[in-house]
Amino acid sequence: MSLIKTPDEIKILKEAGNRLSRVLVEVGKAVVPGITTQELDDLGEKLIRDGGDVPAFKDYTPEGANTPFPATVCISVNDEIVHGIPGDYALKEGDIVGLDIGLIRDGKYIVDMARTYPVGAISDEDKKLLEVTKRSLFAGIKNAIPGKKIGAIGSAIEAVAKEYGYGVVEVLGGHGVGHAVHEEPFIPNFGSKNSGPEIQEGMVLALEPMLTRGTKNVILKDDGYTYATKDGTNSAHFEHTIAITKKGPVILTE
Numbered sequence: 001m002s003l004i005k006t007p008d009e010i011k012i013l014k015e016a017g018n019r020l021s022r023v024l025v026e027v028g029k030a031v032v033p034g035i036t037t038q039e040l041d042d043l044g045e046k047l048i049r050d051g052g053d054v055p056a057f058k059d060y061t062p063e064g065a066n067t068p069f070p071a072t073v074c075i076s077v078n079d080e081i082v083h084g085i086p087g088d089y090a091l092k093e094g095d096i097v098g099l100d101i102g103l104i105r106d107g108k109y110i111v112d113m114a115r116t117y118p119v120g121a122i123s124d125e126d127k128k129l130l131e132v133t134k135r136s137l138f139a140g141i142k143n144a145i146p147g148k149k150i151g152a153i154g155s156a157i158e159a160v161a162k163e164y165g166y167g168v169v170e171v172l173g174g175h176g177v178g179h180a181v182h183e184e185p186f187i188p189n190f191g192s193k194n195s196g197p198e199i200q201e202g203m204v205l206a207l208e209p210m211l212t213r214g215t216k217n218v219i220l221k222d223d224g225y226t227y228a229t230k231d232g233t234n235s236a237h238f239e240h241t242i243a244i245t246k247k248g249p250v251i252l253t254e
Helices: 007-029 037-050 124-142 151-163
Strands: 073-077 080-082 096-105 109-118 174-176 183-187 204-207 210-212 218-220 227-229 235-237 240-245 248-251
Touching (some): 007 109, 007 240, 007 248, 037 073, 037 096, 080 096, 080 210, 109 235, 109 240, 124 151, 124 204, 124 235, 183 204
Antiparallel strands (some): 073 096, 096 109, 210 235, 218 227, 240 248
16 A cells, blocks of 8 residues: 555545535535434435445544444534544534544545534634634645655644644644555644654645644543543544645645
8 A cells, every 4th residue: 555646546536535525515514503413424424425435434443443433424522522423412502513524436545524613603712713723724734845744734733723822632633545544644733843754745645633722631432432622622623635746735625
């Protein structure tokens, strides 16, 4: 399994990314007070399969997990950071909800993306959290340049978070993607710009800052998947899959 993708592979991944983005937009439109997280998951799976593709997360067992992930969409509400399992929780006005979703195209090409959505009217504090987390993602993307180090991505993300006093989750981060859900390299959302392996043309990376209104410390819930903030403060998560080209990063999940 090569961490460097060919131009032809990147074209297929771009098509997969476009498909996934359309799915997430439609699921995001369904984020309203009263809908359950299971209903959102059901919609996400239907849209992916109707398009002729396969959910990347459902029945996938990541390293360290004891059981496969049981759903198509990781749905994380309020203080939940990532990997929330859908269920009967009905979203409430003022919640924020992270939707993290992956897609497999042609049986072997994988893309991954996430956005955090407001549920109805949310607090000004949470609006700012969402705006800054999204801004930090694009700061990371801007620094995904061939010849730089992987640390340049996390350093840029961390700089945006620190400017606004937000916590940066350190035990989770971005990763390579394309042939598998998780590939090398691991991409921290913090650290020195001169750390880590060199960014190379042909890499396909999933960048995903996770910022909190409080602590960087996390807990893992009893379900074995859902990470939440230790202090109960809200968290936001945004993610794009990008390809590294001679001219710089190209977003595949637009």
